[in-house]
Amino acid sequence: MSSYRFVILNQKDNVATALDDIPAGSIVKVTRQDREYDMTIKQNIEFGHKFAIVSIKKGEDILKYGEVIGVASSDIAEGEHVHVHNVEGKRGRGDKEHGDRSILGV
Amino acid sequence: METAQFWGYRRPDGRVGVRNHVLILPTIVCATQAAKQVTELVHGTVSFIHQHGCAQVGADYEQTFRTYVGMGTNPNVYGVVVMGLGCETHQGRSVAQEIAKSGKPVELVSIQNHGGTLGAIAEAARIAAQMVQDASALVREPFDVSELIVGTECGGSDACSGLSANPAVGYVSDMIVDRGGTAILAETTELIGAEHLLANRAVDDRVAKKVYEVIEAMEKRAIAMGVDIRTGNPSPGNRKGGLTTLEEKSLGAAAKAGTRPLQELIHYAERPTKKGLVWMDTPGHDIEQLTGMVAGGAQIVLFTSGRGTPTGSPIAPVIKIATNTSMFERMRENMDINAGTIIEGKESLESVGRRIFDELLLTASGKLTKSEILKQHDFGIWRIGPTF
Numbered sequence: 001m002s003s004y005r006f007v008i009l010n011q012k013d014n015v016a017t018a019l020d021d022i023p024a025g026s027i028v029k030v031t032r033q034d035r036e037y038d039m040t041i042k043q044n045i046e047f048g049h050k051f052a053i054v055s056i057k058k059g060e061d062i063l064k065y066g067e068v069i070g071v072a073s074s075d076i077a078e079g080e081h082v083h084v085h086n087v088e089g090k091r092g093r094g095d096k097e098h099g100d101r102s103i104l105g106v
Numbered sequence: 107m108e109t110a111q112f113w114g115y116r117r118p119d120g121r122v123g124v125r126n127h128v129l130i131l132p133t134i135v136c137a138t139q140a141a142k143q144v145t146e147l148v149h150g151t152v153s154f155i156h157q158h159g160c161a162q163v164g165a166d167y168e169q170t171f172r173t174y175v176g177m178g179t180n181p182n183v184y185g186v187v188v189m190g191l192g193c194e195t196h197q198g199r200s201v202a203q204e205i206a207k208s209g210k211p212v213e214l215v216s217i218q219n220h221g222g223t224l225g226a227i228a229e230a231a232r233i234a235a236q237m238v239q240d241a242s243a244l245v246r247e248p249f250d251v252s253e254l255i256v257g258t259e260c261g262g263s264d265a266c267s268g269l270s271a272n273p274a275v276g277y278v279s280d281m282i283v284d285r286g287g288t289a290i291l292a293e294t295t296e297l298i299g300a301e302h303l304l305a306n307r308a309v310d311d312r313v314a315k316k317v318y319e320v321i322e323a324m325e326k327r328a329i330a331m332g333v334d335i336r337t338g339n340p341s342p343g344n345r346k347g348g349l350t351t352l353e354e355k356s357l358g359a360a361a362k363a364g365t366r367p368l369q370e371l372i373h374y375a376e377r378p379t380k381k382g383l384v385w386m387d388t389p390g391h392d393i394e395q396l397t398g399m400v401a402g403g404a405q406i407v408l409f410t411s412g413r414g415t416p417t418g419s420p421i422a423p424v425i426k427i428a429t430n431t432s433m434f435e436r437m438r439e440n441m442d443i444n445a446g447t448i449i450e451g452k453e454s455l456e457s458v459g460r461r462i463f464d465e466l467l468l469t470a471s472g473k474l475t476k477s478e479i480l481k482q483h484d485f486g487i488w489r490i491g492p493t494f
C-alpha cells in the first residue's frame with residue numbers, strides 16, 4: 001500500500017484530488033460511502049489533479065465538493081486520470097449552442 | 107459582537123483610509139504618460155496606465171466614469187490631481203467635480219490648457235508636491251474593523267485554491283462580517299456552477315433573483331461568442347494545475363465567500379450600501395475585478411493564487427496568499443502568506459485564517475505588501491461596450 005496523499009471532499013464524489021504526485025501502478029486505499037477498497041492508479045496523477053474512485057460511464061456527471069463539475073465525455077475506469085481529455089464542462093458552452101448538445105443532457 | 111482595531115486615516119466624508127496616497131488620476135489614455143512622469147518627480151504620488159476615456163457611450167461610458175470617480179474617492183487617497191487632455195468624452199472636469207463632493211482636495215490639469223505635455227507635468231507636479239506635504243501631516247488613529255471594506259479575489263488558481271487559501275479567506279470573510287465589516291465577493295464568471303449555493307444564502311428573494319440574473323447574463327455573453335468558455339476560463343495554467351472545468355473552478359472560488367448571508371448584489375465599481383457579505387458583478391479577469399472592488403471603496407484586498415501572480419493596486423494594499431508551499435517558496439517576492447500548510451496537514455484552516463486576519467490588521471495599519479513594495483500598480487476597467 002502506498003502512502004501517497006489524496007482527498008475526497010464529499011461522500012457523493014466520484015473523483016479524488018491528489019495531494020502528492022502519484023505514479024501509475026500505485027495502490028491506494030479509498031473510503032467512500034462506508035466502503036473501503038484498494039485501487040490501482042492507472043496513470044501518473046500530478047499534484048492537484050483528479051482520479052476516478054469508481055468507474056464512470058460516458059454522459060455521467062463528475063462530482064467534486066458534492067456538486068456537479070462536468071460530465072464524462074468517455075467511459076472512465078477506476079483509478080484513471082480525470083481531466084480535460086475525458087470531462088467536459090456543462091456551462092458557458094457557446095460551442096454547443098448550434099451543435100450537438102446531447103452530451104450536455106439538454 | 108467581537109471587535110478588532112487598526113490604525114487608519116479619517117477622511118472628510120467620514121470614511122477611513124489605510125493608505126495616504128496622492129493620486130495623479132489620468133481620465134484619458136492621452137494623459138497617462140504625463141501622469142506617470144509626475145509620479146517620477148513627486149514622492150508620495152501614484153498613478154496608473156490605461157487605454158480608456160474617449161469615444162465611449164451609454165452604460166460603458168457610465169461604468170468607466172464610475173470607476174475613475176471611485177478610484178479618486180477611495181479613502182486610501184488623500185487628494186487627487188485629475189489629468190485630462192481637453193477634448194475627450196470623459197471630461198476631467200466632470201470627474202474632478204464628482205470626486206470633490208467627498209470633501210477631499212482635488213485639482214484639474216489638462217494638457218491642452220497648459221501649453222502641452224511639459225507645462226501640464228510641471229503644473230500637476232507643483233500641485234501634487236503641496237498635497238503630499240499636507241497629507242504627510244496627518245496622523246493615523248485607531249479605528250474599528252467595521253470601517254473596512256475588504257475585497258476577496260482569486261487569480262491563477264490551481265486545484266489547491268478550493269482546498270486551502272480560498273476556504274481560509276472564507277474564514278476571514280466571516281470574521282470581518284462578524285465584526286461589523288464588509289467583505290466583497292466578485293468574479294461572477296468564476297461563480298458559474300456555484301450560484302445555487304450563494305442564492306441559498308441571500309437575505310431575501312430579490313437578492314437571490316439577482317444572483318441568477320447576473321450569472322445568466324455572464325453565461326450568455328460566453329454563449330454569444332459561440333465558443334466553449336473553457337477556451338478562456340479555466341486558463342491553460344488553471345488546467346495544468348488540475349482544474350478541469352469552469353464549474354470546478356467556481357466551486358473552489360465560492361469558498362472565499364465564507365458562510366454568512368449574502369446582503370446585496372452591486373454593479374461593477376459601485377459602493378456597497380450594506381455591511382456584511384456583498385457580491386460585486388465583475389468578470390474573472392484579475393485586474394478588472396481588482397479595479398472594480400477598489401473603485402467600489404475596498405481599502406484592502408485578499409488575493410489567493412495557486413500559480414502565483416504579481417498583482418497589485420496603485421492605491422490599495424493587496425495581500426497575496428499562496429495555496430501551496432512550493433509556489434510560495436518559488437515566488438516569495440510576490441506572495442505575502444502561505445496557506446499551503448493546510449494541504450501539508452501542518453496547520454488548520456482556522457489557524458491560517460487567523461494568521462490572514464492578523465496580517466490584514468497589520469497591513470491596514472501600515473505594513474507594506476509585496477505588491478506595494480514592487481510598485482505593481484495594476485489598473486483595468488471592465489469595458490461593456492465598443493469604442494467608437
